[in-house]
Amino acid sequence: MELARKTDPQTSHLAAKSIKSKLGMRQRQTYQAVDKNPGATGGELARWLFETFPAVGFIEAASTPSRRLPELEKQGLVVRGKARECRESKKIAATWRLT
Numbered sequence: 001m002e003l004a005r006k007t008d009p010q011t012s013h014l015a016a017k018s019i020k021s022k023l024g025m026r027q028r029q030t031y032q033a034v035d036k037n038p039g040a041t042g043g044e045l046a047r048w049l050f051e052t053f054p055a056v057g058f059i060e061a062a063s064t065p066s067r068r069l070p071e072l073e074k075q076g077l078v079v080r081g082k083a084r085e086c087r088e089s090k091k092i093a094a095t096w097r098l099t
Contacts, residue, residue, distance in 0.1 A: 027068050033052070034096050034098055078099060
């Protein structure tokens with residue numbers, strides 16, 4: 001998982017390295033899901049996690065965003081966005097993006 005682009009300045013790469021060392025595996029996977037799917041809901045992120053990391057299993061992938069997104073939010077790494085209809089659950093849900 002790359003948190004900094006090749007074209008980003010060295011300071012971004014140092015910050016990314018620091019973030020990676022502080023996060024657990026499921027937090028890193030959830031962070032990556034938000035990075036690759038900005039504006040997605042928890043249900044949509046769960047689908048992406050399951051498709052990207054099938055070894056995680058359906059149940060774990062389904063529950064990971066609801067557990068890890070608030071943790072990442074407290075750390076200031078993601079922010080809750082506008083609510084909209086989730087493409088997976090068809091219910092109104094918050095969207096997520098990186099800070």
